[in-house]
Amino acid sequence: MLANLHTHTNYTDGADSVEAMADAAYAAGFAVFGFSEHSHTPMIDGFPGLTPDLYPSYREDVLRAKDKYAGRMEVFLGLEQDILTGAAPDGLDYAIGSVHSFETTGGIFVVDDSRERLIHGVQSYFGGDIYKCIHAYYEAESRVIAVTEADIVGHFDLVMKYNEGGAIFDEGDPRYLDAAFTALDELLKTDAIFEINTGAMSRGYRTFPYPSPAIMRRIRERGGRITLSSDCHSTDTVAFWLEDAAKYAAGFGFDCWWTLGAGGLTAVRL
Ligand SMILES: [Zn+2]
Numbered sequence: 001m002l003a004n005l006h007t008h009t010n011y012t013d014g015a016d017s018v019e020a021m022a023d024a025a026y027a028a029g030f031a032v033f034g035f036s037e038h039s040h041t042p043m044i045d046g047f048p049g050l051t052p053d054l055y056p057s058y059r060e061d062v063l064r065a066k067d068k069y070a071g072r073m074e075v076f077l078g079l080e081q082d083i084l085t086g087a088a089p090d091g092l093d094y095a096i097g098s099v100h101s102f103e104t105t106g107g108i109f110v111v112d113d114s115r116e117r118l119i120h121g122v123q124s125y126f127g128g129d130i131y132k133c134i135h136a137y138y139e140a141e142s143r144v145i146a147v148t149e150a151d152i153v154g155h156f157d158l159v160m161k162y163n164e165g166g167a168i169f170d171e172g173d174p175r176y177l178d179a180a181f182t183a184l185d186e187l188l189k190t191d192a193i194f195e196i197n198t199g200a201m202s203r204g205y206r207t208f209p210y211p212s213p214a215i216m217r218r219i220r221e222r223g224g225r226i227t228l229s230s231d232c233h234s235t236d237t238v239a240f241w242l243e244d245a246a247k248y249a250a251g252f253g254f255d256c257w258w259t260l261g262a263g264g265l266t267a268v269r270l
């Protein structure tokens with residue numbers, strides 16, 4: 001079964017309209033397709049997200065897609081709620097909580113804009129110590145569900161985005177793993193579902209999804225729940241690597257993943 005709840009459009013940094021994305025999803029055979037445009041984040045330099053003046057039209061477009069595909073594909077209205085925005089608004093079907101940036105004493109640190117910006121930020125705000133930066137990132141991540149009140153944890157280990165092959169730090173370093181596991185254990189106390197997110201793969205940054213194997217193993221051991229997300233930004237990537245993501249999950253011993261259905265959250269057997 002194909003389902004995805006993480007979708008961007010040309011309301012923010014996606015390439016295509018809500019209607020075009022819904023059409024592409026239906027053509028690809030999706031049973032469930034959710035829209036999760038970036039929440040309004042004026043404090044992130046150069047990236048305001050979905051500004052309040054655009055929200056009503058985004059909502060209308062998604063509701064129109066819901067009507068268009070009624071009985072054929074479940075369409076859901078969501079937001080990818082950034083931790084800096086605060087709690088998700090009422091009236092959504094669901095929300096994904098994500099840390100794309102966080103507050104430091106020196107200013108806002110942006111995690112996923114570019115490798116250069118990440119490295120520059122580590123120099124400016126953390127005296128060049130990547131592990132201090134990672135610690136601060138996961139401290140913010142540990143609070144993402146409490147702050148956003150979201151249902152889904154977006155790309156838990158986004159701080160790995162530019163670290164393919166250990167390019168910036170050692171993913172086996174206890175300073176990395178302790179910070180990640182502390183945040184993970186905090187989030188596992190909530191009901192939130194963790195994404196397996198293939199968005200950085202479809203855009204050429206990574207060759208495997210978030211979360212990385214060490215984190216996947218711990219989510220499984222501790223009974224956490226997962227969903228599969230393409231985090232798509234264009235019509236050609238709506239289903240990117242989702243079948244493989246199911247196999248990736250099964251490889252860690254998961255026997256099901258979760259998505260939304262007409263009656264709320266539903267489990268899909270692996
Ligand atoms: Zn995101």
Ligand SMILES: [Zn+2]
Binds near residue numbers: 008199231
């Ligand atoms: Zn996203």
